[in-house]
Amino acid sequence: RKEVEQDPGPFNVPEGATVAFNCTYSNSASQSFFWYRQDCRKEPKLLMSVYSSGNEDGRFTAQLNRASQYISLLIRDSKLSDSATYLCVVNRRTALIFGKGTTLSVSS
């Protein structure tokens, strides 16, 4: 089983749509969780941390379920500029382990 698994997509949605990405992780000892965004041929950039209580940043909501080892990202009112690859990230001791990412394409 891979350490971090994501549905690769692509997710093709119209502007204004709500879209949800899911991620599972295998290491129950993981303590830190993040979503990163990566644009084509660019380096990954932190989108948001994920906390057990769930957290929201504008149109983005992240949830963590430790019992199920499951992380989610919800994007509301999708914008064209949200088109990117979204990476689920979990720590393994000192390193951050990245999923392969879910590709989102928002069209007008």
Place this chain on the structure above:
Amino acid sequence: GAGVSQSPSNKVTEKGKDVELRCDPISGHTALYWYRQSLGQGLEFLIYFQGNSAPDKSGLPSDRFSAERTGGSVSTLTIQRTQQEDSAVYLCALDPGDYGYTFGSGTRLTVV
């Protein structure tokens, strides 16, 4: 990205040659990581430096790969006898923590 500079930005080398990639933190960070990203693949952890502690080399794919960090600042990743499967983007990152990493813009290595 801001805070870390990588060079060169692009490198084309012949199979069998050695290459050296550089990561230069702009400000002082004790923790430094190397990752690589092959075409269509996720980021693969390579090596981690933390202060004066022994580096975590558990991600290095073979003994052709080595890295060092001098004076707790600049780091170099060396690949000896490059192979075509070494072609990837090599990314340097600083400081994991509650706010995650800051990545450099990477070195795109192509082995021909």
